[in-house]
Amino acid sequence: MSIWNYVVTAHKPTNVTHSCVGNFTSPHELNLIIAKCTRVEIHLLTAQGLQPLLDVPIYGRIATLELFRPPGESQDVLFISTERYKFCVLQWDAEATELVTRAMGDVSDRIGRPTDNGQIGIVDPDCRLIGLHLYDGLFKVIPIDGKGQLKEAFNIRLEELQVLDIKFLYGCSKPTIAVLYQDNKDARHVKTYEVQLKEKDFGEGPWLQNNLDNGAGLLIPVPLPLGGAIIIGEQTIVYYNGSAFKAIPIRPSITKAYGKVDADGSRYLLSDHSGMLHLLVITHDKERVLGLKVEPLGETSAASTLSYLDNGVVYVGSSYGDSQLIKLNSQPDPKGSYVEVLESFVNLGPIVDLCVVDLERQGQGQVVTCSGAFKDGSLRIVRNGIGINEQASAELQDDELEETEIAGFDSDAQTLFCHNAVHDQLVQITASALKLVDASSRRLLNEWRAPQGVSINVATANASQVLLATGGGNLVYIEIGRESLKELKHIQLEYEISCLDINPVGDDPAHSHLAAVGMWTDISVRIFSLPNLEMITKEHLGGEIIPRSVLFCAFEGVPYLLCALGDGHLFNFIVDISSGQLSDRKKISLGTQPITLRTFRSKNATHVFAASDRPTVIYSSNRKLLYSNVNLKEVNHMCPFNSASFPDSLAIGKEGQLTIGTIDDIQKLHIRTVPLGEHPRRICHQEISRTFAICSAKYSYNLTSGEDTETHFVRLIDDQTFEIVGSHQLDTYENGCSIITCSFTDDSNIYYCVGTAYALPEENEPSKGRILVFAVEDGKLQLVAEKETKGAVYNLNSFNGKLLAGINQKIQLYKWTLRDDGTRELQSECGHHGHILALYVQSRGDFIVVGDLMKSISLLIYKPEEGAIEERARDYNANWMTAVEILDDDIYLGAENSFNLFTVRKNSDAATDEERGRLEVVGEYHLGEFVNRFRHGSLVMCLPDSEASQIPTVIFGTVNGVIGVIASLPHEQFVFLQKLQHNLVKVIKGVGGLSHEQWRSFSNERKTVDAKNFLDGDLIESFLDLNRNRMEEIASSMEVSVEELCKRVEEMTRLH
Amino acid sequence: MIKRGKVVTAMGSLLGDWPSYNPQNFSQLRPSDPSHPLQLSPVTYCATHNRTIPPPDQVISTEVTNILLRQFYRRGEAKASTKRSAVDSPSSEHINKQRRGACDHANMCATDSGGNLASGSLN
Secondary structure, eight states, rough: OSEEEEEEEOOOOOOOOOOEEEEOOSOOOEEEEEEETTTEEEEEEEEEEEEEEEEEOOOEEEEEEEEOOOOSSOOOOEEETTTTEEEEEEEEETTTTTEEEEEEEEEOOSOBBTTTTTOOOOOHHHSSSEEEEOOOTTEEEBBOOTTTOOOOOOEOOOSSSSSEEEEEEESSSOOOEEEEOOOTHHHHEEEEEEEEETTTEEEEEEEEEEOOTTTTEEEEEEOOOTTEEEOOOSSSEEEESSOOEEEEEOOOEEEEEEESSSSTEEEEEETTOOOOOEEEEEEEOSSSSSEEEHHHEEEOOOOEEEEEEEEEEEEEEEEOOOOEEEOOOOOTTTOOOOEEEEEEOOOOOOOOOEEEEOOOSBBEEEEEEEOOGGGOEEEEEEEESSEEEEETTTTTTTTTTOOOOOOOOSSSSSSEEEETTTTTEEEEEESSSSEEEHHHTTOOOOOEEEOTTEEEEEEEEOOEOOOOOOEETTEEEEEEEEEEEEEEEEEEEEOOOOEEEEOOOOOOTEEEOOOEEEEEOOOOOEEEEETTEEEEEEEEEEESOEEEEEEEEEEETTEEEEETTTEEEEEEEEEEEEEEEEEEEEEEEEOOOOEEEEEEEEETEEEEEESSSSSSSEEEEETEEEEBBOOSOOOSSSEEOOOSSSTEEEEEEEEEEEEEEOOOOOOEEEEEEOOOSSSEEEEETTTTEEEEEEEEEEEEEEEETTTEEEEEEEEEEEEEOOOOOEEEEEEEEEOOOOOOOOETTTEEEEEEEEEEEEETOSSSOOEEEEEEEEEEEEEEEEEEEEEEEESSEEEEOOOOOOEEEETTTTEEEEEEEEEEOOOEEEEEEEEEEOOSEEEEEEEEEEEEEEEEEESSSEEEEETTTEEEEEEEOOOSOOOOOEEEEEEESSSSEEEEETTTEEEEEOOOOOSSHHHBBBBEEEEEEEEEEEEEEEOOSSSSOOOOTTTTTGGGGEEEEOOOOOOOEEEOHHHHHHHHHHHHHHHHHHHHHGGGGOOHHHHHSSOOOOOOOOOOOOEEHHHHHHGGOOOOHHHHHHHHTTSSSHHHHHHHHHHTTTOO | HHHHHSSOEEEEEOOOOOOOOOOOTTTTTTOTTTTSBBBOOEOOOOBBBBTTTGGGGGGOOOOOOOOHHHHHHHHHHHHHHHHHHHHOOOHHHHHHHHHHHHHHHHHHHHSSSSSOOHHHHHH
C-alpha cells in the first residue's frame, strides 16, 4: 500500500521571483537578496563576484520581498510576506550569525476576494508604514513607529477594484501611494492617496492621471529631487508628478521588470517579455524633468526582476531562463550589445514536462525536462552523481598511451603498492621486497627485503614513509631518504592486518605522524603513532566483515578516517590530529562488494574515490560528507592521473581494462543544458529508435506585419547527441498537447503518437484537434496516420494495445485497424463522457485514472467484453488538478493548483455501492509547488539488494524548477520518520516564526486541514545538518542512538 | 550628479558613470563560460535558536473592527468631541456603551465565517 509517502526535494527551486540589494549582513557590506519561491538566498558582493552566504528555507511561498531601513539604524531589515497571508521582518545578527525575527504576523482577512493580479507589499520610503494589497478593495496598513516597531494593522477601503500596481511616492509629508488601476470600461488610470495613519483612512492625494496606455502595468516612483512617478505602458512611457508631464512612445513590448540604477532616479533598467534590456533615462536639470529617453542595451534572459548591484554590474533574475550576472559596458560589442554576461545560474523552471530515462543503460534514471519558456526554452538532462568522461581506454591501440618499463622495478612479481616518493624517487612494494627507484634514471637505488620465508601482505606509503605488514601481525615502519630506506620500528600485533594507511592529513603533506591499521579477527581499526608505532586508540567495527581499506583524508580542512568493509559498508570518523582520537562515528552502505578508497583532487578540493561494484565519490560540502555515485559499473582501482595529454584526469582500472577519464564538477546533481531557442512543452523517449520526441512552440517577431507569431513543431532528437534530427511542422494554430511512444495489437512497429489542438483565437475551448501517428524511419519522422478529434487531445496513453485519449470532456479509446489497402488507421471504439476537461489520464491494466480540470480524480474501468468505459468511483472534492499518477492498484496521487498534493484510495471492499463509488482521501499535504508532471522512476542507481531500491518512487517537476521525489514507505519506516519529524519541528524553527504545521497543512480556497500521511523529507533530512548536541537531544527523545538515526536519515537521502 | 546635469545625448555618456558603492566589487570577477551555467549552493540555513519568535508586542494582527463600524465610531467620536464642551457624561457614556455592543457583535461576525457586513450595518 502506497499510503505512507515521503516527499523530498532533489533539486531546489531555481525560478527567481524577487531580488533586492542593501546592507543586510553588515552596515558596510552590500548584499543581494534573492527569492526563489520558497527560499531566500543571501549573497555578498565581493571583488571576485557574488559570494553565496545562505540559502534560507521559508515556510511559505514568498509573495513580496523588500529591504528597508528602520529609522536611526545602520543596517537594513528584510520584509517578507507569503501567499498564505503571513509576514515577517528579519534581521541579521552578525555576531551570532543568526536570522532574528523582529516582527511577524498574520495579515489575512476573513472576508475578502484575493487579488487577481498578485499580492503587493510595499514599504514607505520614509519608513512610516508597510502597505499591503492582498484582497480586492482593501489596502492594509502596518504602521511603523519612530523606533522601528510595528503596530496593529488595519484595513482601508480602496475604491479601485482592479489594481495593477501600487507604489509609495517619495518626498511626501504624509505617506502617499500611487495606484495604477483599470476601471470597468477597461481604461487605465493612476490615482494617488495620502495614508492618514491617525484617522485610518485615505485622504486625497496630490495628483491623478486618467486614460493611460491600455497596457500600462508598472509604476516606478522617482526619488527626490524630482519626485512623481513613471508609468510604463506597452506603447508609451510617461512621467508625471502633478505638474510636469513627459511621454515617449516605445516599440510595443511588455515590460516585466525594472531596476533603479542611480540613487536619484535618473536612470532605470527595463526588461521586456522577450528579454530585451533597455535603459530609461530621465533628463533633468536637478529640479525639472526635461524629457525621457529609452535606449536598447542588449538581450538577456527574460527577467522577472532586475537589481543594479555595483560598478555597472546587474543581477537579472529570471523565471523563464537562467538568471544572470551582467555587466553594462559603455561601448557596444561587435553585435551592438552593451550587455556582457559575466555568469549565468541554472534555472530549470518552468518544468512543463519531464521523462525519466536510462540513457547509459546502467540502471540509473536520468530526468530530461522541458524547461524554460519562449526563447529561453531548453531541455535539461538532470543526473544524480558524477560523470567520468572517458578519454582513452588501454584496450585500444592508442598512440598517446603506451607501456613503459622501469628497470629498477621487479616486473615479475605482483605489485602490492607503488608510489612517488621524495627526492624524485619511486617506491614499489611486492610480496618480497620494497624497492626504491630513481624516477628519471629508473635505476634501483635501494632495497628492503622481507625476512626469509615471510611475505609482505599489505603495504602503504606516502612521499617519505612506508608502512607494511608481513604475516603474523608484524608491522614494519620504514622512512624514505635520499637513496635510503631506514627501518625504524617493528612491532607484532595479536591478529593479522587487513589494511593500512599513512596518508598525511596534518600540516606536512609529505609526512604523517598517524597510521591507521585495519584488523582481522577482532574486526577493528586502530590508530598508531609514528614513528614509534604506539597504539593510540582502537575502534571495534562490529559484525564479521573485515575492513578492506582505510584512509585518512581532510575535507574542507576537517580530517577524517574512512574505513571500508568487505561488504560495501563504509565507516567515517572525525580524527583529532594532535591526539589521534576518533569521534563522530557514522556508517553507511555504498555497495555490496569490497571497497578500495583513494583520494584525488579536482578544482582545488580533495575528494575520495571509493572503487567497488558501485563506485562512489565522497566529498564534502558545507562541512557535511556527501556521497555521489559515478556513472561507471564496476571499478577495482582508481588513481589520479595527470599528464600533458590527459590533464587532471583519473586512471580507472576495471576488469581487464584501463580507462583514462576526466571527471565532472563535483556536485550531487549534474545538469546539462540543451538550449532550443524555442519552448518545449511535451517530451517522450523511445528506446528502440534511441530518440526523444518533443512538442515545441517557436515564437518569432514578424518584421513586416509587426506581430508576434508562433509555430508549433514535433521534433525528433537524438538521445545521445541531443541534436534535432527530424521535424514536423503542425498546422496554423495547431498546438502539440501530448506525446507518447506506443505499439498496437497486431503491429510490431513502435510509433510516436501526438495529440494536438487547434487553438483558434475566437474559441474559448478548442473544438478540433488531431491524433498524429509517426514512425521513425532512417532517423526521420514519418507520418503514418492521422485522426481528427472533436477537441484538444490533452493526453494519450498506450492502453491494452490500443490508444486512449483524453479529448476535452471525454475519454476516448481508439483501436489500430488495418485497411484493405494495407495502411493503418485509428478507429474509435468507445468513450466516456462526464468530465469538465479530462486533462490528465493514467492507466493501469483496465483501470483509468482521470484528473479533471476542476473535479479532482475519478476512476474509470474499461470492460473489454462490452467494449465500454464506465466510471467506478470518484473523489467528490472540487480540486483543480495539475497532475495525476497511479501509485499502486488502489492509491492514486494528485496535485492541484493551490500547490497541494493528495492521495485517494479505491474502496473496493466497502459494503455499499455508495462507498465503493467514492475515492477516499487518505493523504493530504501542502507542497508549496505547482506540479506539472509526475513520473515513476528514480534518480539513483537501483541496487538489487539495497533497502532504498525496494522503495517505489515517483519523480515530479514544478513551475519553479523543483525536481522532487515522492517515496512510498513501509508503514514501520513511515512511523519512525514521522516521530523524527515531530521531534525535529521542536528543534528546527521556522525562519520568521512561521509554523511548519501550518505550512504543510493542505489548503485551498475551500478548506484547510492538517497534513496527513505525507512526511516532509526536506525537514527530516536537515537532521544531518544539526550539531552533535542537537542530534543527541533528538536521538534520546526517540530512544535510538545518534548513529542509528543518522544511518536511517542518510538512507533517505540516497533516494535522490 | 553635476556631470549628468548636462543634457546627455550620445549613448556613451548615458552608459557611463555607473554608481559605485565599493570600487572593489566585481573588480576581480572573471566571466565564466556562459554555456555552462553555474549551480550555486549556499549553505542551507537551519534555525535552532529561540529568536525566530519575535518579541510579544511584535506579533502583529489586524484590527478586528470592520471599516464601516470604524467610520461610525469616528463620526460618533467627532460628534462627542464637539458636544463635550457643553454637558459631558450622559451622551459620551451612551456612545461608549453602543461601541462596546458593536464591538462584540463585530467579533461574533468575525468568528462566524458567514458573518457579513449587512448584518453589522443594520445594528
